[in-house]
Amino acid sequence: MSAAGVAPTAVVAGRPSRDIGITLTVAALWLLLALFVVYPLVMLFARMLGMLGGRGSVDFGALLALLTDRNQLRAFWNSLLLAFLVGTVGTLAGFLFAFTATRCRLPGAAVTAIDASVLLPLVSPPFTTAIAMIFSFGPRGLITYGVFGLKGYTVYGLGATLFSEALTYFPIAYLTLRPILTAIDSNIEGMAQSLGASRWRVFRTVTLPLTVPGIANAFLLLFAASLADFATPLILAGNSFPVLPTQAYLQITGLFDLRGGAALSFALLVPALIVFLLQRYWVSRRFYVTITGKGAGQTPFDSVSPGGRIVLIASVISITVVVAYFYALLLYASLVVALGANHTPTLAHYRVIFTDGWNAIRDTLIIAGFSMPLGGLYGILLGYLVTRHRFPGRRTMEAVSMMNYALPGTIVGIAYLIAFNDPPLVLTGTALIIIACYVFRYGPTGIRATVALLQQIDPSLEEASQGLGARSGTTFRRVTLPLIMPAFFAGLGIVFIRSMTAISATIFLVSISWTLITVKILEDITELSLGPAAAFSVLVVVIVFVVVAGISRVLREFRAPGAPGVSLFGG
Amino acid sequence: MSGTAMGVDVDRVSKRFAHRVKGEVYAARDVTLRVQPGEFLTLLGPSGCGKTTTLRMIAGFERPDAGRICFGNDDVTGVPANRRNIGFVFQNYALFPHLSIFENVAYGLRVRGEPEDAITRAVSDVLALVGLGAHEQQFPAQLSGGEQQRVALARAIVIRPRVLLFDEPLSNLDAKLRVQMRNEIRDLQRRLSITTIYVTHDQEEAMAVSDRIAVMNQGRVVQEGTAEDLYHRPATQFVAQFVGRVNLIAGVVQTINGRSATIAALGRAIVARPSPCDLIAGDSVQIALRPEAIAIAQTSAPGSLQATVLSSVFLGDKVEYLVRCGDETLQVARYNAGPTTPLAAGTAVGLSFAEDAVVVLRTSRESAT
Ligand SMILES: Nc1ncnc2c1ncn2[C@@H]1O[C@H](COP(=O)(O)OP(=O)(O)OP(=O)(O)O)[C@@H](O)[C@H]1O
Numbered sequence: 001m002s003a004a005g006v007a008p009t010a011v012v013a014g015r016p017s018r019d020i021g022i023t024l025t026v027a028a029l030w031l032l033l034a035l036f037v038v039y040p041l042v043m044l045f046a047r048m049l050g051m052l053g054g055r056g057s058v059d060f061g062a063l064l065a066l067l068t069d070r071n072q073l074r075a076f077w078n079s080l081l082l083a084f085l086v087g088t089v090g091t092l093a094g095f096l097f098a099f100t101a102t103r104c105r106l107p108g109a110a111v112t113a114i115d116a117s118v119l120l121p122l123v124s125p126p127f128t129t130a131i132a133m134i135f136s137f138g139p140r141g142l143i144t145y146g147v148f149g150l151k152g153y154t155v156y157g158l159g160a161t162l163f164s165e166a167l168t169y170f171p172i173a174y175l176t177l178r179p180i181l182t183a184i185d186s187n188i189e190g191m192a193q194s195l196g197a198s199r200w201r202v203f204r205t206v207t208l209p210l211t212v213p214g215i216a217n218a219f220l221l222l223f224a225a226s227l228a229d230f231a232t233p234l235i236l237a238g239n240s241f242p243v244l245p246t247q248a249y250l251q252i253t254g255l256f257d258l259r260g261g262a263a264l265s266f267a268l269l270v271p272a273l274i275v276f277l278l279q280r281y282w283v284s285r286r287f288y289v290t291i292t293g294k295g296a297g298q299t300p301f302d303s304v305s306p307g308g309r310i311v312l313i314a315s316v317i318s319i320t321v322v323v324a325y326f327y328a329l330l331l332y333a334s335l336v337v338a339l340g341a342n343h344t345p346t347l348a349h350y351r352v353i354f355t356d357g358w359n360a361i362r363d364t365l366i367i368a369g370f371s372m373p374l375g376g377l378y379g380i381l382l383g384y385l386v387t388r389h390r391f392p393g394r395r396t397m398e399a400v401s402m403m404n405y406a407l408p409g410t411i412v413g414i415a416y417l418i419a420f421n422d423p424p425l426v427l428t429g430t431a432l433i434i435i436a437c438y439v440f441r442y443g444p445t446g447i448r449a450t451v452a453l454l455q456q457i458d459p460s461l462e463e464a465s466q467g468l469g470a471r472s473g474t475t476f477r478r479v480t481l482p483l484i485m486p487a488f489f490a491g492l493g494i495v496f497i498r499s500m501t502a503i504s505a506t507i508f509l510v511s512i513s514w515t516l517i518t519v520k521i522l523e524d525i526t527e528l529s530l531g532p533a534a535a536f537s538v539l540v541v542v543i544v545f546v547v548v549a550g551i552s553r554v555l556r557e558f559r560a561p562g563a564p565g566v567s568l569f570g571g
Numbered sequence: 572m573s574g575t576a577m578g579v580d581v582d583r584v585s586k587r588f589a590h591r592v593k594g595e596v597y598a599a600r601d602v603t604l605r606v607q608p609g610e611f612l613t614l615l616g617p618s619g620c621g622k623t624t625t626l627r628m629i630a631g632f633e634r635p636d637a638g639r640i641c642f643g644n645d646d647v648t649g650v651p652a653n654r655r656n657i658g659f660v661f662q663n664y665a666l667f668p669h670l671s672i673f674e675n676v677a678y679g680l681r682v683r684g685e686p687e688d689a690i691t692r693a694v695s696d697v698l699a700l701v702g703l704g705a706h707e708q709q710f711p712a713q714l715s716g717g718e719q720q721r722v723a724l725a726r727a728i729v730i731r732p733r734v735l736l737f738d739e740p741l742s743n744l745d746a747k748l749r750v751q752m753r754n755e756i757r758d759l760q761r762r763l764s765i766t767t768i769y770v771t772h773d774q775e776e777a778m779a780v781s782d783r784i785a786v787m788n789q790g791r792v793v794q795e796g797t798a799e800d801l802y803h804r805p806a807t808q809f810v811a812q813f814v815g816r817v818n819l820i821a822g823v824v825q826t827i828n829g830r831s832a833t834i835a836a837l838g839r840a841i842v843a844r845p846s847p848c849d850l851i852a853g854d855s856v857q858i859a860l861r862p863e864a865i866a867i868a869q870t871s872a873p874g875s876l877q878a879t880v881l882s883s884v885f886l887g888d889k890v891e892y893l894v895r896c897g898d899e900t901l902q903v904a905r906y907n908a909g910p911t912t913p914l915a916a917g918t919a920v921g922l923s924f925a926e927d928a929v930v931v932l933r934t935s936r937e938s939a940t
């Protein structure tokens with residue numbers, strides 16, 4: 001190789017870049033991250049300390065008073081308790097499903113049915129189960145009032161919120177645990193058995209310990225999801241069980257106290273950040289490599305006794321039935337005049353959402369339509385740069401990009417509200433603020449998919465292209481991009497799903513000119529027009545299902561032979 | 572360990588699996604094996620012939636659809652793996668990644684509820700035996716392939732199993748280590764005299780370690796015997812081709828008298844000892860000749876076959892020739908006693924071989940894969 005020739009390609013993780021295209025892209029990404037991630041959080045912090053909003057001085061007294069207020073303290077502990085319980089119950093249910101799907105020798109159709117039933121909660125707005133809870137157990141609930149004739153019974157409180165959130169979020173645990181259980185080499189379990197261990201002992205001493213990192217991971221994911229969820233408690237927690245995200249929301253929309261809302265949401269940040277760091281940097285290091293090369297058993301280990309199998313399958317079926325019942329009820333409620341009072345079939349609710357609600361539908365689709373490609377592009381660009389190129393601040397860039405994703409939506413929403421309400425950048429009332437929120441909050445899923453995919457692809461492929469004289473732009477387009485297309489579509493899919501279903505951040509960002517279906521559903525619920533709320537929910541589920549099916553199809557098409565796969569929801 | 576080794580009887584065992592296209596396939600069909608106490612038996616066969624399936628049924632991981640399996644006088648056919656008292660070594664070792672080497676080896680003893688000090692002693696002894704005394708506190712991921720292999724071996728023998736089962740234990744190791752480990756396994760088995768069943772598709776490995784070898788093809792045992800039996804007296808064309816290299820030459824039986832037969836092949840009458848005894852004159856047969864059983868010489872002695880060298884490959888210890896003899900192309904190997912120059916292509920040569928080097932096989936449609 002001549003001195004002027006290609007640099008030696010000994011570096012595996014990446015190479016220092018001198019390419020102008022790379023430098024410009026990095027600079028542009030930093031600018032965007034500074035604007036849409038760092039700046040809002042700084043403004044939130046400043047507002048909380050009271051430096052903005054007219055007073056000009058730090059007012060710790062008022063802040064302290066708010067944060068030590070008995071009600072708010074209770075809300076704080078309630079949030080943690082709820083998150084802990086949702087984490088525990090949801091992980092248990094997820095493990096039950098994953099274990100049954102992987103170890104009970106179920107026929108393929110049964111596994112597909114399980115997958116479909118866990119997909120439903122994943123693709124619907126977070127409070128769909130909450131609406132179904134009200135239909136079933138509310139003041140005129142189908143079960144409490146209709147079946148048992150109870151009057152004045154209230155579901156509202158910890159129990160209902162826990163139930164609804166666990167049902168909504170347990171699929172995350174299922175999706176986390178299933179690949180781990182599948183990946184355990186059945187010979188390892190067979191080995192334990194041949195050494196004399198009973199089925200139960202194999203489970204206790206081999207299967208379970210090997211799954212522990214996954215279980216911890218699932219628990220933390222659910223903990224974070226519950227901590228951030230504000231819609232479910234808003235509907236179901238009632239007055240007796242205040243939680244922080246709802247308190248922050250009420251502080252802002254009810255009392256118009258932006259600073260108080262900022263402070264309350266900030267209190268959420270500490271546990272959320274701890275959980276995120278634990279999950280990212282501690283648990284993820286503890287996974288075992290359980291597949292050890294050629295010869296992994298083709299026959300799954302027979303780990304369940306016939307009796308145990310019946311118990312497992314029965315439990316899975318009962319949970320599936322509950323999920324199916326809730327969604328069937330939602331569909332039914334959208335098709336009758338008033339569930340619980342008048343069961344005459346009608347399409348009136350759909351007429352309402354396509355007339356009065358049309359703006360919300362149109363806005364949501366436009367916003368999702370813009371967020372989707374932008375989020376997908378952002379994901380692969382950033383993911384590619386941080387894994388394949390070395391530039392100053394590369395690790396920091398990755399960490400910063402994860403922030404909006406890791407923080408509860410309430411914090412992000414309030415931060416955007418504060419930051420973009422005043423000059424220099426006034427975005428309040430535009431669609432852009434919502435799109436930016438979605439791109440930077442859900443794009444990171446695409447980043448993680450890209451990073452994971454690129455780590456499995458040998459850098460020598462790209463080095464070969466460079467060795468043939470291609471510039472990094474060409475290499476990216478001709479070699480890397482086709483290989484990471486699956487990550488692009490995975491990122492795209494997640495951004496779309498979230499754009500259709502999310503509410504916790506964007507409820508602070510909607511305006512007269514731009515609103516969202518999810519916000520409309522919430523308004524309908526608070527106005528007790530449950531029929532249209534149900535119809536909206538059904539519509540969202542249908543749209544998301546169709547788009548997800550389409551993207552999954554494209555994902556399969558795009559998977560180059562031999563390239564590692566990426567699933568839309570896994571990981 | 573226990574001086575009373577135990578035999579294994581596998582009696583007409585079959586196992587079917589559902590198959591996408593064919594509906595059902597037999598992975599093992601009427602497999603019968605009689606393993607003597609303390610014996611080292613190897614199941615040898617090409618990929619997919621049912622070796623693993625047979626071994627897994629002996630271990631109890633798989634239930635046979637028909638047949639019986641006995642350890643000594645115990646019928647264990649319906650007994651689950653955890654109550655058979657066997658030691659199993661997997662191709663990929665299947666070490667517990669979350670347990671230290673010590674705990675991996677101790678696992679079976681803990682399951683048996685042995686006292687702590689007995690466990691400590693037994694584990695240290697067996698790890699010393701396989702030469703891993705210093706690695707007790709490490710984890711599987713920190714060991715090399717060969718070391719992991721030894722841990723797997725230690726873990727299997729520490730429980731003093733009635734039967735030791737290996738499924739291609741060496742195929743993840745490089746060539747040198749494979750030879751070293753197979754000798755270690757053989758020595759250990761001799762020393763402990765544990766009845767052992769070993770699966771491999773490598774015929775050299777099978778010959779090196781076994782007392783006896785059972786060759787399998789398409790779910791059946793096609794021949795059983797010592798390495799010498801299989802190599803010198805293959806019963807079928809498949810065995811002849813699978814164990815070692817062989818020239819198969821078409822021929823027709825001319826006369827049979829007593830224990831010798833005359834076969835018309837290679838354009839002349841070849842006298843041989845027929846292995847199928849029910850041949851009659853006029854049967855078409857194949858004769859099998861090992862490459863190294865053919866002597867090749869430039870000066871053609873009286874009675875030798877005339878042939879022409881097509882090509883030669885120098886391999887250090889031997890030269891391999893392809894020669895043309897009549898209508899047949901034959902492989903011939905000549906071992907080098909000292910420095911030699913291979914015969915050039917086109918050289919006219921004479922071939923000869925001993926009468927008892929010729930094996931007569933019935934022509935069959937069964938083919939080697
Ligand atoms: N669980 C199973 N389900 C379906 N078919 C199976 C199963 N296990 C084995 N088979 C089939 O049975 C046949 C024998 O398989 P087996 O694993 O015993 O072969 P093998 O001799 O061990 O091969 P290899 O040398 O490749 O390990 C194969 O055709 C295989 O596809």
Ligand SMILES: [Mg+2]
Nearest residue numbers: 622623624738
């Ligand atoms: Mg096998």
